[in-house]
Amino acid sequence: MAMQHANADPDRRLTAAGRPSPIASSPAPAGGCAVGNEGDVPTIAVFARAPVAGNCKTRLIALLGPVGAARLHRRLTLHALAMTRRAGLGQVVLYAAPDARHRFFRAVREHCAVALCSQSGGNLGARMAAAFAAHAGPLLLVGSDCPALQAEHLIAAAAALAALPSTPGGANAAVFIPAEDGGYVLVGLRFAEPRLFVDIDWGSARVMAQTRRRLRDLALPWTELPVLWDVDRPADLLRLGELPAFSDCRELRVAGLPSAARARAGAPESP
Numbered sequence: 001m002a003m004q005h006a007n008a009d010p011d012r013r014l015t016a017a018g019r020p021s022p023i024a025s026s027p028a029p030a031g032g033c034a035v036g037n038e039g040d041v042p043t044i045a046v047f048a049r050a051p052v053a054g055n056c057k058t059r060l061i062a063l064l065g066p067v068g069a070a071r072l073h074r075r076l077t078l079h080a081l082a083m084t085r086r087a088g089l090g091q092v093v094l095y096a097a098p099d100a101r102h103r104f105f106r107a108v109r110e111h112c113a114v115a116l117c118s119q120s121g122g123n124l125g126a127r128m129a130a131a132f133a134a135h136a137g138p139l140l141l142v143g144s145d146c147p148a149l150q151a152e153h154l155i156a157a158a159a160a161l162a163a164l165p166s167t168p169g170g171a172n173a174a175v176f177i178p179a180e181d182g183g184y185v186l187v188g189l190r191f192a193e194p195r196l197f198v199d200i201d202w203g204s205a206r207v208m209a210q211t212r213r214r215l216r217d218l219a220l221p222w223t224e225l226p227v228l229w230d231v232d233r234p235a236d237l238l239r240l241g242e243l244p245a246f247s248d249c250r251e252l253r254v255a256g257l258p259s260a261a262r263a264r265a266g267a268p269e270s271p
Contacts, residue, residue: 042138042158042188043090045131047119048077049144050102057145063234064251072251074104076231077144079245081112084142087151089158095119095131125197132192138162139189140175146185146230147243153177153186153225160223161188167221174215174222176208180229183207193220 049056057069064072084092092114096105099118109116117134121127132139140157142149157175164173172193177186182205189196195218200210215222231240241252 040138040162041090042140042161043135044084044087044092044154045095045135045139045141046077046080046084046092046114047095047097047127047131047141047143048080049073049097051077051104052102057231059233060231060237063237068251072231072249073144075246075249075251076147078108078112079147080142080144080149081108081114083149083151084154085113087154087158089140089154091115093117093131095127097127124202125200128187129192129194129197132189133194135192137190140186141188142186143230145232146179146228147240147246148228148230149177149185153228156225157186157188160225161190164221164223167219169219172220174220175225176211176222177225178208178227180227181205181232182209183230184211185228185230186225193218196220 051070051074053066053070054061055070056073057064060069060072081092081094093116094105094108094114095117096102097119100106100109100116105116108114117131119127119131121130128141131141138158138161140154140161142154157177161173161175164175166173172189172191174190174193174196175186175188176184179185183203184207196211196214200207200214229236229239231237237252240246241249246252
């Protein structure tokens with residue numbers, strides 16, 4: 001697989017994965033994380049971890065190895081950034097974890113025309129709440145591991161968020177794209193609402209159900225778009241390899257794996 005490429009510089013040529021070169025034409029804004037919105041056009045926040053071998057996509061390490069999993073994570077992140085830029089909405093902000101010092105993030109800021117911020121806070125909910133608090137207007141927040149999410153989904157989410165009616169309790173509203181695993185791959189808010197992200201069992205299959213209960217408790221109007229899938233487990237690699245944008249991804253080659261590896265990925269045996 002990708003183990004023989006472990007010594008290659010992963011950040012030398014960003015266009016090799018995700019092909020963001022068409023959007024790498026303007027400099028990223030400098031300064032802090034607060035990015036202004038143009039009217040009702042939402043900012044887009046992308047959450048991503050540094051592509052450090054052994055620290056990302058850990059559930060895929062058994063199949064891809066630590067370096068292969070990190071390289072796939074980097075490719076997924078570049079794909080997410082290119083997709084968010086293609087949506088043509090507001091400024092794209094990459095929220096980096098554990099912080100923005102990794103050379104991959106610096107290269108992305110230089111070449112991909114995105115703002116770069118460090119994630120802040122404890123668990124995932126606290127980090128998402130902090131991202132929403134840093135923006136005065138509407139914000140769509142996505143992760144970096146949903147290759148099924150396309151620019152059209154972001155445009156639809158922005159339109160759905162704008163179309164939701166205000167309530168006597170306030171003008172805030174939310175939009176979600178649920179994930180097949182019980183979480184969600186997109187959350188959008190008109191304004192920050194930190195209570196939405198408290199006391200949620202992050203990483204479990206209960207996330208979306210718990211979030212719906214919280215939305216009802218807060219009397220916050222929301223809408224949900226059709227469910228999508230993300231890349232989290234070995235079985236997800238089979239679907240990933242079927243996407244045109246990842247057909248040449250050397251970290252996959254799932255169709256060519258031996259039977260034992262395909263079984264570990266959850267694929268049925270060929271007849």
